[in-house]
Amino acid sequence: MTAEWTKQIPQSAQEYLENRRLDEVECIISDLPGIARGKAVPATKFTRQKYFHLPNSIFFQTITGDWSDAAGAEGFTEPDMILKPDYSTATAAPWTGDWTLQIIHDAYDRKDQPIPFSPRNVLKRVCKLYEDQGWKPIVAPEMEFYLVARNIDPAKPIEPMMGRSGRPAAARQAYSMTAVDEFGPVIDDIYDFAEAQGFEIDGITQEGGAGQLEINLRHGSPVKLADEVFYFKRLIREAALRHDCFATFMAKPIAGEPGSAMHIHHSVMDIETGKNIFTGPAGGETDAFFTFIGGLQKHLPEAIPLLAPYVNSYRRYVKDHAAPINLEWGRDNRTTGIRVPISDTEARRIENRVAGMDCNPYLGIAASLAAGYLGLMNEERPSKQFRGDAYEGEGDFPRTLGEALDVMDGATALGEVLGPEFLRVYSIVKRTEYEEFLNVISPWEREHLLLNA
Structure with missing residues (x-):
């Protein structure tokens, strides 16, 4: 574990990776139902990125996978959100076949304002x-x-x-x-x-x-x-x-x-x-x-x-x-x-x-x-x-x-x-x-x- 960001993760996550090579990081965020959405990326790529993108439409989807008309005045254009990792949430995914961490991310718009309909942001508010x-x-x-x-x-x-x-x-x-x-x-x-x-x-x-x-x-x-x-x-x-x-x-x-x-x-x-x-x-x-x-x-x-x-x-x-x-x-x-x-x-x-x-x-x-x-x-x-x-x-x-x-x-x-x-x-x-x-x-x-x- 040589990446600088690994010094910010909880002790339990550091212990999980001790003497092991981190393979993958799951970058996740909760949608409205509470389902984990996001991307799984190689650990080497995660080390090089400060954030990643997902369309804000993940918050307009129903539990059945259909879409609601909730995009607002701008229409259904699916602009990207900026998702930033909260390293304090890093934790193992111990059921996976390789050495994987999960990290919860927070959602922001292009002006660096919290996305108001992201559930974690609602609780923080x-x-x-x-x-x-x-x-x-x-x-x-x-x-x-x-x-x-x-x-x-x-x-x-x-x-x-x-x-x-x-x-x-x-x-x-x-x-x-x-x-x-x-x-x-x-x-x-x-x-x-x-x-x-x-x-x-x-x-x-x-x-x-x-x-x-x-x-x-x-x-x-x-x-x-x-x-x-x-x-x-x-x-x-x-x-x-x-x-x-x-x-x-x-x-x-x-x-x-x-x-x-x-x-x-x-x-x-x-x-x-x-x-x-x-x-x-x-x-x-x-x-x-x-x-x-x-x-x-x-x-x-x-x-x-x-x-x-x-x-x-x-x-x-x-x-x-x-x-x-x-x-x-x-x-x-x-x-x-x-x-x-x-x-x-x-x-x-x-x-x-x-x-x-x-x-x-x-x-x-x-x-x-x-x-x-x-x-x-x-x-x-x-x-x-x-x-x-x-x-x-x-x-x-x-x-x-x-x-x-x-x-x-x-x-x-x-x-x-x-x-x-x-x-x-x-x-x-x-x-x-x-x-x-x-x-x-x-x-x-x-x-x-x-x-x-």
Whole structure:
């Protein structure tokens, strides 16, 4: 390793390459769904380049690969963006056949201004608003996902993977160590890949669904944690493929089973004092604690398309299936959309349980922080603490993608925080996807309407 830039990469990446010859660098950036886009270049070429180009149209593409009419007044000319490496994100790609690093890049235009609809730039924009107030937001995401049998036929229902015992994974085994052992070889590879990439896993548990697991990450910087979730999705998929199964982050992959969430824990630190602003000098809950909750309650309904980005996402919000149906808040209450976990006063935090694991991690975290920020700035007061089973109440956020997009389009304050140009592009792309979905006739419709309607 003689290239000057390798001195800027994390220690874990340097150790991965120790006494080895770097073959390739994957220059990547997240698109709106959270898919890694970019170029793989020989290491010798990467050493000679300070940046590379991709057309801005990667942010106008739908999840199906079609194009939305989001280019704006200049028309669909596909101008190149300038993508600059963030060397602090360099990490191994340990599943490849040669010695490869992945490096996340940031997107700029020709005037060196951040591309406003690049998801990582959106999150950076929100974090900067906190920093301007002397605050540092801290987050800790939880990632739920399913390990399922290989499925190459979209018409066939998704089924749980075959466990080590030779039996399909069974549901309703939450927190079972035996159930975790069923997926031992896949989990071993997840740990090995994570270690090679320098990621610290806080724990892996079996969730309530058949073949459903949860990985918790240590708290930290929102951008750093979003980078890790972005990397982890690929890491987990690669580990699953080694064992003849798929990892899916769909919000609701299997009918009758719980959906998969990306719960987001938040706290906010005063940069000058290093103290949690949710906790007062005597250890009590501060006004900031309550107004952050108030902001989530008021503005998360406007941000639902960022937390639940696909038609499938709304199938997760089902009563008594481990996902919230409203934005009540409660202490240590997993039926509410906003939960205050048990913690000591220094670690006091607020958990958003609404986000699905299918969301782009940069955008899901940005939306949640934006809602909390508006609550802090506007001193939004929350509703009374909810006690009991919140599933007995009514829903208070949109339950279909079309309705959610209508609400988001009217969100002026949220748009100013996330960026009006970003919200414009995102809405157009999602509406294009929604129209594509409406052109598909489902098996349910054929079964029940063909001869009965």
